[in-house]
Structure formats: C-alpha cells, structure tokens
Amino acid sequence: MNARVRCAGSNALRAEFVTGLDRLVRLAPQWEMLNARASDHDAPFFQSYAWIRQVIEARASAPNFRPMVAAIWRGDELVGVWPLALARRGVARLVQSLDDPFGQFSGIALRSSADARECVAVVLAALEGEADGLHLEAVTSGSALHTALRERGVRGVPSQETVVVDLRPYKTLQEFRQTVGAKTRKNMRNLTNRLRRAHDVLHSVVTEREALRSLLQEVYGTRFEWMHRHGRTSPAFRDDGFKRLMQALPDADDAGLIGFALRSPDATVSAQWGFTYGRRYYAYMSALNPAFAEFSAGRLHLGMVIESCIDRGIEVLELMPPAVDYKMEWTDLTRTLETMSASFSFKGRVMAGVTETVIPAVRRLSRALPEGLRRGLVRRLNKS
Numbered sequence: 001m002n003a004r005v006r007c008a009g010s011n012a013l014r015a016e017f018v019t020g021l022d023r024l025v026r027l028a029p030q031w032e033m034l035n036a037r038a039s040d041h042d043a044p045f046f047q048s049y050a051w052i053r054q055v056i057e058a059r060a061s062a063p064n065f066r067p068m069v070a071a072i073w074r075g076d077e078l079v080g081v082w083p084l085a086l087a088r089r090g091v092a093r094l095v096q097s098l099d100d101p102f103g104q105f106s107g108i109a110l111r112s113s114a115d116a117r118e119c120v121a122v123v124l125a126a127l128e129g130e131a132d133g134l135h136l137e138a139v140t141s142g143s144a145l146h147t148a149l150r151e152r153g154v155r156g157v158p159s160q161e162t163v164v165v166d167l168r169p170y171k172t173l174q175e176f177r178q179t180v181g182a183k184t185r186k187n188m189r190n191l192t193n194r195l196r197r198a199h200d201v202l203h204s205v206v207t208e209r210e211a212l213r214s215l216l217q218e219v220y221g222t223r224f225e226w227m228h229r230h231g232r233t234s235p236a237f238r239d240d241g242f243k244r245l246m247q248a249l250p251d252a253d254d255a256g257l258i259g260f261a262l263r264s265p266d267a268t269v270s271a272q273w274g275f276t277y278g279r280r281y282y283a284y285m286s287a288l289n290p291a292f293a294e295f296s297a298g299r300l301h302l303g304m305v306i307e308s309c310i311d312r313g314i315e316v317l318e319l320m321p322p323a324v325d326y327k328m329e330w331t332d333l334t335r336t337l338e339t340m341s342a343s344f345s346f347k348g349r350v351m352a353g354v355t356e357t358v359i360p361a362v363r364r365l366s367r368a369l370p371e372g373l374r375r376g377l378v379r380r381l382n383k384s
Helices: 021-036 049-058 113-127 144-151 173-177 180-200 209-230 240-250 290-295 295-310 346-368 373-381
Strands: 002-005 012-020 065-073 078-087 092-097 133-140 155-166 201-206 255-265 267-277 280-290 316-320 334-345
Touching: 002 180, 012 021, 012 113, 021 065, 021 078, 065 113, 078 113, 078 316, 113 144, 133 144, 133 155, 144 155, 144 334, 173 295, 180 290, 180 295, 201 209, 201 295, 209 240, 209 255, 209 267, 209 280, 255 295, 267 290, 267 295, 280 290, 280 295, 290 295, 295 316
Parallel strands: 092 133, 280 316
Antiparallel strands: 002 012, 012 065, 065 078, 078 092, 133 334, 155 316, 155 334, 201 255, 255 267, 267 280
C-alpha cells in the first residue's frame, strides 16, 4: 500500500507500508541512521530497528496483529520510518505503535524534525482507507511527532510523567551527588550502612548473555508475583508475546541489553535491567525482594545503578513512568507523555469513546475496590 502527498516547496513524498521482516532487514542501515539523529525526541530506542525486529518476531503468531512499518521516501531518499501496526480492538481496526504494549515511548525516525509534518500527513492519508482510527500511547509532549499530529487534528490527553536523570552537566560523580538533597544523602548513607551490617551485599553490572538470561527470567517472575500480590495487572504481561520477547532479548546482540543486581549470598535484594542506546540507559523492568523492604533497598539500588552508569559513560538515564518518590529523589526532570487518537470511521469514533471514557472509568473503579476483591479480579485477567 502506497500513498503520495505534495507539499508546497518540496518534492512528493511516498509512504510505503512494509509488513515483512525480509524487507525491514534491507531498510535497517538507513533506518538506524535516521533513528540515531533523534530528530523526533531525545530517547529513540523504542523506534530502533533492533527493538522493533525483536517485537515483530515475538508477536509473529499474534492474532489480529499486522506490522505496518511506514517507510517514507522523497524520491530515492528515505526520510522517515514510523513503526506502526494494525490491530483489532473490538469491532474496530486501529493503528497503534508497533511495540504497543511493550514499548515505553511512541515516535518516528526522521531525517530532520522539519520533515515531521509532511511525513505524518502522507502516512495519515494512507491510513484513512485502511483503518478505523489511530491510537498512540506515550507520545512525548512537544516532540516533532506530537506537534505534527496536533496540527493534523489528532487529539492528545496527558497520561503520565516519565522520569529522566541527565548526567551531562556534571563532570564527576561527586558533582552529581551534590544535586541530591543533604537530608536524602544522609538517609541513604544510614540505610546503606544498616543494610551492609545486616547482610553481605554486593552490587554487580550484568552483561554476559547467560547471566542476563537468568536475570531477565528472575525479574519477570518477581514482577509477576508482585502484581498478583498487590492486585495489579498489565497489558504487556497479559500478552503471550511478552514472555517470548523476554526469552529472546538476551540473544539479540544489537539490543544493548544490560542488567544490575544487588545481591546477598543467599538472595537477590533488588534487580533491574534495560537497554543502552546512544549513551542513554533505558530502565525497562525492575523487581524488589519484599524481605528487604525495611532497608528501602529499591531506593538504594537506584543510586548504585546511577553510579554504575556514570562509570560506563552513560549520559542520561530514562527511568520511565511513573514519577514516584524514589525516582524523584535523584532528579527533578520529567517529560509529559500523551495518549493521542484520531477517528477515521464510525467504528473508530465508537472505540475512541470507549478509550477516552469507559476505560478510565473502569480503572478508577478498580482502584476504589477493596484490595482482596481487586486481587481476585486481576488473577482472572492475568489468566485470561
């Protein structure tokens, strides 16, 4: 499926929707050159070829899911890549970010942010005949994609704040530490001393393939148990492809996978893992052993992760949503993420109504339920 649009003062753009991995492999070198420019927003890992390929392979057998990676050309020059997918939600066919619900930030790889308006226009023109609507989670407010979508009349609703630790202004670890409040630093020292007196703990950076495989499996299992225990659920954990993705990532040499573990001789105290891409660390999943809750081990471990990232030359940490206290002790920088949607048909308008009104109401109701009842409902959801 192709579409063209002619804009004043420019050559015609052509959008080609690529659905097969064999074609995407051939696009990979040009795609990565565009993505490395970070012309849409500053944290483009989840638009990278390396990540998108892994998601496509993990979801190869998913019903009602079709990859539609928009390759946008001006003549023979690739000027944009927008990783999208067509998915069925109820009666409607909706276009979403290809990695939804696994990714953290929606985005588009561009030759230049100046190309965003035209690239978005040509893709939306093609999608109107293929889908009932567009639904994008986690679009960075103020990004090139966000601005272009708003100019095309796509609605945006703020959904959550994502946390960023920017280390670039600081030459040394000591300089960065001085940005943390004196009371917080004192509390951290006291907690660290208490933990080390009670347990012989060691923090390590995990990069070896089999060690990463074990860490991902452990964090996944601990996180899943935490959700059950607290009556929480997650679209990613309910998707069969998510576990396949976790199993495959350690074998992906180009994914920049890295892990961090705080361990005693007989237990993992706290662990997390994520990706390094373009001198940024993307913290993807973490888990905390509740037996060490009295030491605020998650807070302590995050400080150790930041120190390890500084040692490895990482310039920015993307700590992801939500903007909870233990993250905000280390930074005051956040970005707003928005859910953006547009309707192309009557079915699309119906689904937009469900997304914008019914689902938030159900979430509010769930939070108001007694914890025991909520846990029972969540267990049913996670098994379905």
